[in-house]
Amino acid sequence: MHVVFLTYRYWPAVGGVEKYVSELGRALVSMGHRVSVVTGAHAAGLPPRESRDGIQIRRLPAYRSALRCRFHLLRLRQLFAEADVVQISDVLMAEQYFTTVGWLLPRRPVFLTRHGLSYQCPVPEREKRRAGRVASLVDGVVDDGHFIAKWLQVCPGTVLDQGLSPPADEIHQRREPSPDCAVFVGRLDCDTGIRHYIDAVELLGRNHGLTMDLDVYGDGPLKCELQRRTTASALPVTFHGWVENAQDRFADGCFAFASGRLAIQEAMARRRLVVATWANALKRDYVLEEAFSPFLVGAGSPADIAAAVAHHVAHADHRSALVDGAYEYVRRLTWNRTADGFLSVWRERLSSRPVARSWLNRARLAAELVGDFKPARITTPS
Numbered sequence: 585m586h587v588v589f590l591t592y593r594y595w596p597a598v599g600g601v602e603k604y605v606s607e608l609g610r611a612l613v614s615m616g617h618r619v620s621v622v623t624g625a626h627a628a629g630l631p632p633r634e635s636r637d638g639i640q641i642r643r644l645p646a647y648r649s650a651l652r653c654r655f656h657l658l659r660l661r662q663l664f665a666e667a668d669v670v671q672i673s674d675v676l677m678a679e680q681y682f683t684t685v686g687w688l689l690p691r692r693p694v695f696l697t698r699h700g701l702s703y704q705c706p707v708p709e710r711e712k713r714r715a716g717r718v719a720s721l722v723d724g725v726v727d728d729g730h731f732i733a734k735w736l737q738v739c740p741g742t743v744l745d746q747g748l749s750p751p752a753d754e755i756h757q758r759r760e761p762s763p764d765c766a767v768f769v770g771r772l773d774c775d776t777g778i779r780h781y782i783d784a785v786e787l788l789g790r791n792h793g794l795t796m797d798l799d800v801y802g803d804g805p806l807k808c809e810l811q812r813r814t815t816a817s818a819l820p821v822t823f824h825g826w827v828e829n830a831q832d833r834f835a836d837g838c839f840a841f842a843s844g845r846l847a848i849q850e851a852m853a854r855r856r857l858v859v860a861t862w863a864n865a866l867k868r869d870y871v872l873e874e875a876f877s878p879f880l881v882g883a884g885s886p887a888d889i890a891a892a893v894a895h896h897v898a899h900a901d902h903r904s905a906l907v908d909g910a911y912e913y914v915r916r917l918t919w920n921r922t923a924d925g926f927l928s929v930w931r932e933r934l935s936s937r938p939v940a941r942s943w944l945n946r947a948r949l950a951a952e953l954v955g956d957f958k959p960a961r962i963t964t965p966s
Contacts, residue, residue, distance in 0.1 A: 585930070586618040588667040590677050594623035594643075595636060598826065600846050601673055601699050604728075606637070607749050611923035613638035620667070622660060624653065654684050661685045669930050670694045675711075678718045686721070693723045693934060698741065700728040700845055705866035707735050723933045726926065728845065731869035742929050745875065746845060747919030752853035752911065758835045760855070763897040765797045767837035767856075769830045769847050772804030777861035781841045782810060783886030784893065785819055791887075792894040795820060799837065801830040838903075839893060843867070848876055849917060852910035857881065857896060857903050861889055879910035 591605050609619040619639045624646025625632070632643050642663065644656045657680065664670055664685055670692055672678045678696050686694060696718060704711070715736040719725055725741030727733060733740035766785075770776045781798065788794040797820045800810075807823065814821040827833070831850035834840045840851030843860045851858050858880040862868040871882050881896065883889040896903040 585668045585927075586620070586666060587612060587669045587671060587930075588664055589619070589621045589623075589671050589673070590681055591621065591623050591673040592677055593626050594621050594641065596630075597626045600844060603846065604697075604699070604746065605673060606639075607747060607919045608923055608926065609639045610637050610749075611747065611919040612926075614920070615923060615927075620663060622657070622663070654680070657681075657684045661688060664692060665689055667692065668934075671697060671926070672722075673697050674699055675714050675718050678722065679714070682718070682721055693930070694721070695724045695726065695930065695933075696722045696741075697726045698728060698732050698736075700732065700870055705735075705864035707866070712737050724929050726929060729870060729874055731866065731873055734869065735866050742925070744922055744925040744929075745917050746849065747922040748849055748853055748914060748917045749919055751918050752915045755853050757855055761836070761838050763838040763900070763903070764795060765799070765837045766839035766841050766859075766893075767799050767801070767834050768841040769801045769833060769850075770842065770844055772800070772802050772806040772810060774806070775863060775867065776802075776804075777841075777843045777863060777867075778802075778804075778806060778810065780861045780863070780883075780886050780889060781859075782814060782819065782821060784883075784889035785821060786817060787886055787890035788893060789819075792890060794894060794897060796839075796893065798822070798841070799824060799833065801825070801827055801833050839896075843871060845870075845874070845876075848880060849914050852876065852879065852907075852914045855907050855911050857907050858910065859883060859889060859893060861885075876910070876913060879906055879913055881906070 589605050589609065591601060593599065594602055595606055605621060609621060612619050620642065621639055622642045622644065625643040626646065630643055634641050642660060644653045646653050670681070672681055672694065674697070681694070686692070698715070715738050719738055727741040727743050728746070730740070730743055768778060768781055770778070772778050778800070785796050785798050788796045800821060800823045803826050811823055831847070834851040834856050835854045837856065840856040840858045842848045842851050842858055843862065848858050848860060860871045860880050861883050862871050868884060871877065881892045883892050
């Protein structure tokens with residue numbers, strides 16, 4: 585089977601979706617499938633075409649003009665026409681596809697992946713309309729969480745577990761350090777909860793008499809603000825920036841401060857107690873209503889985080905019970921298992937007739953997308 589992924593960004597860019605597509609693609613290649621990735625070049629100097637891990641990469645000049653990007657996407661229509669399956673990451677990219685090249689390929693099977701943390705809360709009505717309209721154009725949807733359909737008010741897609749690479753059983757397990765240290769891995773932005781975690785470190789010292797050393801691995805728009813604040817308050821927080829294989833650093837702490845699915849699972853695979861937080865009701869559902877939720881500590885405010893951490897510092901048996909349950913859960917997560925899930929979704933749909941519409945209907949839907957939504961340029965925010 586030839587699978588073409590269309591995604592916002594890809595390697596060497598770093599991020600959850602980038603890793604998701606890369607690991608899924610590698611698993612499919614290992615099973616004997618042909619995989620291509622069409623993506624935006626997030627920086628100048630990246631080659632328009634290259635191969636990595638058996639995956640053929642085709643880059644659009646997304647850092648330049650939107651018109652140029654769409655022209656290059658149209659030039660790749662033969663690649664899409666030859667694909668057995670087109671798998672698109674997120675609604676924005678699906679709009680780009682259908683308003684540029686998809687309407688020319690009436691019988692090409694197209695599937696959508698809706699990833700987890702790309703929605704505002706509350707979700708604007710416009711976004712709900714976009715999600716519903718794109719869902720009507722594709723042959724199937726894979727959701728990165730059960731909460732997505734609820735918040736978009738659309739029919740639920742198939743929810744597949746994310747894999748782990750390497751699998752949990754292949755990760756060298758280090759002895760748990762003393763319960764006075766924690767590690768955060770992720771983007772320094774509002775929706776990752778980093779402000780809550782730093783506030784909790786301060787509250788642990790002030791209200792609970794506990795000094796909690798926090799190592800922060802990541803970068804983002806809040807970095808300078810947080811560095812100034814922790815320096816002024818003399819908090820035991822160290823910023824390391826982005827580092828290679830940052831997920832391995834979770835083993836340095838007793839507690840893992842993580843709120844994204846992939847980071848949560850990486851920490852669980854290293855047998856560390858995950859403390860996850862949220863900034864809004866949507867993120868709360870993301871943390872508390874998924875398969876991993878019974879095995880983590882969820883807290884919605886800095887005070888709740890501090891109280892939960894203090895409790896688990898004092899009760900090692902409670903900490904161990906959660907860690908053991910989490911490890912058993914993540915042991916079954918592999919990217920080959922995720923790839924098998926995608927193959928089942930694709931084959932089930934391909935066994936029936938793919939979505940096909942007349943030229944008139946396809947042109948009308950494409951025109952509605954252009955006129956109503958004015959899809960954004962495929963680029964990386966500064």
